[in-house]
Amino acid sequence: xxxxxxxxxxxxxxxxxxxxxxxxxxxxxxxxxxxxxxxxxxxxxxxxxxxxxxxxxxxxxxxxxxxxxxxxxxxxxxxxxxxxxxxxxxxxxxxxxxxxxxxxxxxxxxxxxxxxxxxxxxxxxxxxxxxxxxxxxxxxxxxxxxxxxxxxxxxxxxxxxxxxxxxxxxxxxxxxxxxxxxxxxxxxxxxxxxxxxxxxxxxxxxxxxxxxxxxxxxxxxxxxxxxxxxxxxxxxxxxxxxxxxxxxxxxxxxxxxxxxxxxxxxxxxxxxxxxxxxxxxxxxxxxxxxxxxxxxxxxxxxxxxxxxxxxxxxxxxxxxxxxxxxxxxxxxxxxxxxxxxxxxxxxxxxxxxxxxxxxxxxxxxxx
Numbered sequence: 048x049x050x051x052x053x054x055x056x057x058x059x060x061x062x063x064x065x066x067x068x069x070x071x072x073x074x075x076x077x078x079x080x081x082x083x084x085x086x087x088x089x090x091x092x093x094x095x096x097x098x099x100x101x102x103x104x105x106x107x108x109x110x111x112x113x114x115x116x117x118x119x120x121x122x123x124x125x126x127x128x129x130x131x132x133x134x135x136x137x138x139x140x141x142x143x144x145x146x147x148x149x150x151x152x153x154x155x156x157x158x159x160x161x162x163x164x165x166x167x168x169x170x171x172x173x174x175x176x177x178x179x180x181x182x183x184x185x186x187x188x189x190x191x192x193x194x195x196x197x198x199x200x201x202x203x204x205x206x207x208x209x210x211x212x213x214x215x216x217x218x219x220x221x222x223x224x225x226x227x228x229x230x231x232x233x234x235x236x237x238x239x240x241x242x243x244x245x246x247x248x249x250x251x252x253x254x255x256x257x258x259x260x261x262x263x264x265x266x267x268x269x270x271x272x273x274x275x276x277x278x279x280x281x282x283x284x285x286x287x288x289x290x291x292x293x294x295x296x297x298x299x300x301x302x303x304x305x306x307x308x309x310x311x312x313x314x315x316x317x318x319x320x321x322x323x324x325x326x327x328x329x330x331x332x333x334x335x336x337x338x339x340x341x342x343x344x345x346x347x348x349x350x351x352x353x354x355x356x357x358x359x360x361x362x363x364x365x366x367x368x369x370x371x372x373x374x375x376x377x378x379x380x381x382x383x384x385x386x387x388x389x390x391x392x393x394x395x396x397x398x399x400x401x402x403x404x405x406x407x408x409x410x411x412x413x414x
Contacts, residue, residue, distance in 0.1 A: 080146065093141070100138040107131045108152045111160065125165055128157040132173060139177075144184060147177050147193045151200050158204035159211065166208065170201040234388075247285035249348045250311040254278045257314050274314075299337035301325045305358070308344040312356055315348050317369075320357035329362050332413055335389050336365045339397075339411045342382050343367040351407060363395075364412040371406060386411070 084097045108131060135153045139146050150173060158166045174197055181194075258274035261267050302325050312319040328336055340358065344367075347356050351371025359366045387397045395413035402408050 080142065080149070084142070097138065097141045100134060100141065104131070104134045104138055104149070104152075107134060108156060111156050121162060121165070124160050125169075128153070128161060128165075128169055132157065132169060136173070136176070144177065144181055148196065150177070151197055154197055154201045155204040158201045159208035161208070162212075163205060163209065166201075166205050170197075170205075174198060174201070247281055249345050250307075250314070251278050251281050251285070253311060253315045253348055254281065277314075299334050299341070301328060301333040301337040301340065304337040304340040308340055308358070311344055311348060317347065317353055318355040320355065322358060322360050325360060327362055328360050328365075329413075332363065332393065332395075335393055335395070336360070336411060338389055339365050339386055339409065340367070342386055343409045346382065346407075346409070347371065353406070363414070364410065367409040368402070369407050 081098055081101055084094055084101075087094070111127065111131070131153045132150075135150050139149055142149075154170045154173060157169050161169070174194060177197070178194060254274050255278050258271040258278070261271045261274065305321050305325060309319045309321050312321075325333065325336075343358075344356070347353055347367075347369050351369045353369035353371030356367065356369040383397065383399055390397050390411055390413065393413055395411060398408070398410045398412075400408060
């Protein structure tokens, strides 16, 4: 279900509950007022206007969740609240200040659906207007109980509205976090598959080409079969790596990558000058440096046409050089981009580019 659909569903459910509660309260209160208007001794046109105003006021309040609920722009909600407030005040003016309790509906709704400042301004203005009218028309004593109710309900609904908006923001943030998590997992999977398949398929291609050249040049079937067996083993390893990556359990070892790099370089006719131990590298950097070796060797085999490749290691840095044409994966390519992302995850950075005297340098360093 999309975020829009969830929001619509939440609004519908909230509005439905609002209508059920509203029907209960209006059903207990409004009919008595309508009955009082009907039986009162006053002109018919006045009765019609008052009953019409009560109906419009009641229906408007019931419709508020669907018209100006919290997902609407603030301006729309303010306009809707002001319109219904005006209708309510007109009804109270027609019925008399003794019916000021009717304003509790629109004042509570305004406090709930508007931000704090507009809600306080609108509801406070209504309350001041009613109190002033009571003083002017000498009904202060009989109306102050209603004014106290209006004040307390408005304050309560204001804080309830803030809570509802905070919950809505939390739901929105949760959805955004979930979307970011999905995107991050997609990026991780794409990056890992690139690193695995790029290196494995390059090595398989080199091994298969070597077997073909052996058969074409010397006919040494035994050596060619040995290369083919290694191709088969590499294919099995690549398949296992892909499965482990998809399941999220694959771990890269720097020592294993150095051993594999030496074999791959020799098969391609590139002289490897690689360290025989990696103990001087900090343990928490061994995995990410393993990815650097894997990607660097893949680029050497694919692009460089080098005859020699060397790797040097420090506790927080790794350098890989070759004597090829000074070409490698471009800075915007997915391989080096993935490496840069991995290194940023451990507070490191990546530098890659051709050397002045020829060849190519790949350096990873963690501060």
